[in-house]
Amino acid sequence: MQGARYELRASVDPRGKTLRSEGVLRYRNRSPDTLRVIGLNLAQNLFRAGAPHNENVPVTGGLVMDAFCVARLRGAAPERLCAAAGAPEVTPDLRVNYTVAWLNLAAPLLPGDSVDIQARWHFAIPSSEAPRQGTDGGVSLLAYWYPQFSVYDDVAGWDSDPYLATGEFHQDHADYDVRISVPAGYLVAATGTLQNAADVLTPTAHARLQRAAHSSVAVPIVNDSLRSAGAATVAPGTPAGMEWHFRADSVRDFAFYISREVTWDAMAAVVPRVAGAAGQDTVLINAFYRPRERAWRNAAEMGRQGIEHFSRVLWRYPWPQLTLVEGVVAGGMEYPMLTAVSVGNDARELLTTIGHEVGHMWFPMQVSSDERRFAWMDEGMASWMERSLLRQVDGRDGDAESLPDLYRTVLATRVEQSMLTHADHYASSLRYTAASYDKLVVVLRAFSAEYGDATLVQALRAYGAAWSGRHPYPPDFTRMVFDAAGPEREAFVQEWVRGTGHFDARIDGVARMGDTLMVTIRSSGGAHLSVPVAVTRVDGRVERSVIPAFRFREHAVQLLRVGDATSVRSIVLDPDGARPDVNVTNQRWTP
Ligand SMILES: [Zn+2]
Known part of the structure; x- marks a missing residue:
C-alpha cells in the first residue's frame, strides 16, 4: 500500500453551511514503479452540476479549489512549484474530471520518494439528502471534504473509477493531523484521538470524559444539564478553545460531525491486552445523539458490545476510540473510528445497525478491500x-x-x-x-x-x-x-x-422394492453441499449418513437405499437445519 500524510485545517460555518479548508498532502511512493501522474479523489464533486450519478443527489457546486500546487518534488523545475513568480494559484497540471482528478507531475516520482502538495478549498455543505454526509440543520456530518489520493496497486494500477453514489470507496491507509474550527458551543466528533480536550472542554466536562475512559457504564459528558458554550465547551472569545485537534494513524479516511444540540455519552470497552503490555486495554466508546432519540441512551453500550464481541471472535480492535453519531445518513455509514447511524427509535434496529457499522471497523477499515468493485468483501x-x-x-x-x-x-x-x-x-x-x-x-x-x-x-x-x-x-x-x-x-x-446457484436438497420420491426403500435425493439449485440424511425407525433409533457434495456435482440425483422398509418412521435431509436450504418443505418423507 502507498503512503500518505494529511495535515489539514478546516473551519465550518454551520449557519452559512460552508466548509473552508487548507492543508499539506504528502504522498509517498512505496511501489517499485516510477510514477508520472498522481490520482486524486474529489468525491464532493458528485454534487457538481452535470456530474454523472446513479442515485438522486443534491447540487451544491462541489469542491471549489482555491489553491493547489506542488510544494516539494525532487527534480521538478522551480517554476512549476508553489510560489513561483506569476504562477497561477491552481496549477494547470491538475486535471479535474468531476470526482476523479489527475496531477501531472513536473518530475517523475521515483520509488521511495514523496511529493508534497499545498491546497486550499471550500464547498457548500450538502443537505442530508446527499448520500453518506450533509447537514439536517441540527447535526452535520462532514465527509469526503478534502482531496484524497487515489489507490495505486500492483493489480489494477491507478483506481480511476468515478464516485457515482451507489458504489462506495477504495482508499489507502494514511496518517492524519486535523484541526477543526467551529463556533463556540459546538461539539466535534471525529476519526482519531482528540488531542486537546482540556482546551476545548470546560473542566467539568473534561473530568467526566476522563472518568468515562475507565467506566463500565455510560457517563454523560454533555447532557441537558451541561450543554452550550461556557458550560460544556469553553466560553466564546477563547480562540484556542474553538479549534478541535485530532490525530489518527493508519486509517483509510477522516470524517467528522458537529452539533450544539447533542448529548455526548462515553464509556470504556475492554479488549484483549497487547502482548507485553500491563493491565487491561480499553477502547473509549463515544455516542453523540439528540435527546429525542431515546433508543440512543443505550448506543454507547451497544458500541461496547460490538467492539468487545468482534475483538474476541476475530481480533483486537486496533484504535483507541470508537464514536457513534446520530442522524444525517439513511441507515448507517462507516468511517474509521466513526460511524453515523439513523434508524429511528427502535432499540433492536439500532443494535443491528450499530453491529453492522462496528463490523466495518474490521472490514474494510482494516482489511482494506475495494468497496466499489467488490462491495461484498466489506458489506458481506x-x-x-x-x-x-x-x-x-x-x-x-x-x-x-x-x-x-x-x-x-x-x-x-x-x-x-x-x-x-x-x-x-x-x-x-x-x-x-x-x-x-x-x-x-x-x-x-x-x-x-x-x-x-x-x-x-x-x-x-x-x-x-x-x-x-x-x-x-x-x-x-x-x-x-x-x-x-x-x-x-x-x-x-x-x-x-x-455463480448464482442456490442450495436446495430435496426428496424427489421414495419407492419400495421388496424390503428396501429407494430414496431419490436431488440437489437442484446448482450450488452443492453435502447432504446429511437421518433415518428414524419406529423404535426411535436414528441412523445418520452423509452424501458428499462431489457426488451431486457428478449427478444431481442420488439414490439412497434404506433397508427394513416397514420400520422406517421418517427420512429427513439436513436434520439440523444447518444448511442455507432455500426450501425446507421438501426434505422430509414419512410413510
Ligand atoms: Zn455496510
Whole structure:
C-alpha cells in the first residue's frame, strides 16, 4: 500500500453551511514503479452540476479549489512549484474530471520518494439528502471534504473509477493531523484521538470524559444539564478553545460531525491486552445523539458490545476510540473510528445497525478491500458480523429460516446477479443489496455447515492477519477463507461466489422394492453441499449418513437405499437445519 500524510485545517460555518479548508498532502511512493501522474479523489464533486450519478443527489457546486500546487518534488523545475513568480494559484497540471482528478507531475516520482502538495478549498455543505454526509440543520456530518489520493496497486494500477453514489470507496491507509474550527458551543466528533480536550472542554466536562475512559457504564459528558458554550465547551472569545485537534494513524479516511444540540455519552470497552503490555486495554466508546432519540441512551453500550464481541471472535480492535453519531445518513455509514447511524427509535434496529457499522471497523477499515468493485468483501462481512453480534446478545440473528430477506427475494424473482459485479453495474438496487450484503452471509453459512464454525473463524482470522492494512482481491479472500475445502475449494467458489446457484436438497420420491426403500435425493439449485440424511425407525433409533457434495456435482440425483422398509418412521435431509436450504418443505418423507 502507498503512503500518505494529511495535515489539514478546516473551519465550518454551520449557519452559512460552508466548509473552508487548507492543508499539506504528502504522498509517498512505496511501489517499485516510477510514477508520472498522481490520482486524486474529489468525491464532493458528485454534487457538481452535470456530474454523472446513479442515485438522486443534491447540487451544491462541489469542491471549489482555491489553491493547489506542488510544494516539494525532487527534480521538478522551480517554476512549476508553489510560489513561483506569476504562477497561477491552481496549477494547470491538475486535471479535474468531476470526482476523479489527475496531477501531472513536473518530475517523475521515483520509488521511495514523496511529493508534497499545498491546497486550499471550500464547498457548500450538502443537505442530508446527499448520500453518506450533509447537514439536517441540527447535526452535520462532514465527509469526503478534502482531496484524497487515489489507490495505486500492483493489480489494477491507478483506481480511476468515478464516485457515482451507489458504489462506495477504495482508499489507502494514511496518517492524519486535523484541526477543526467551529463556533463556540459546538461539539466535534471525529476519526482519531482528540488531542486537546482540556482546551476545548470546560473542566467539568473534561473530568467526566476522563472518568468515562475507565467506566463500565455510560457517563454523560454533555447532557441537558451541561450543554452550550461556557458550560460544556469553553466560553466564546477563547480562540484556542474553538479549534478541535485530532490525530489518527493508519486509517483509510477522516470524517467528522458537529452539533450544539447533542448529548455526548462515553464509556470504556475492554479488549484483549497487547502482548507485553500491563493491565487491561480499553477502547473509549463515544455516542453523540439528540435527546429525542431515546433508543440512543443505550448506543454507547451497544458500541461496547460490538467492539468487545468482534475483538474476541476475530481480533483486537486496533484504535483507541470508537464514536457513534446520530442522524444525517439513511441507515448507517462507516468511517474509521466513526460511524453515523439513523434508524429511528427502535432499540433492536439500532443494535443491528450499530453491529453492522462496528463490523466495518474490521472490514474494510482494516482489511482494506475495494468497496466499489467488490462491495461484498466489506458489506458481506459486516452483515455476517452483525448477525454474530445479535446471536451473542439475544440468540436471534433476524433471519427467517436462516436466509436473509433480500436473498430470498432475488431468488423468488430470479434476478440474482453475481456478487463479483461492480457495485455501480447492478441492474437494480435490490440486486446490488442482495449480492453485496446478503449473499456472503449465505455463503459463509454454507461453508460453516460443511467445515464447521471454528474452521471458518480460524480462516477469517488468518485472512485478517494477512490482509489488514493491505488491499485484498477476491481470490485472496477465497483461497484463505475457504482453504479447508481443499480440492473442492474451486468448485465451491465457482458455485457459491462467482455463480448464482442456490442450495436446495430435496426428496424427489421414495419407492419400495421388496424390503428396501429407494430414496431419490436431488440437489437442484446448482450450488452443492453435502447432504446429511437421518433415518428414524419406529423404535426411535436414528441412523445418520452423509452424501458428499462431489457426488451431486457428478449427478444431481442420488439414490439412497434404506433397508427394513416397514420400520422406517421418517427420512429427513439436513436434520439440523444447518444448511442455507432455500426450501425446507421438501426434505422430509414419512410413510
Ligand atoms: Zn455496510
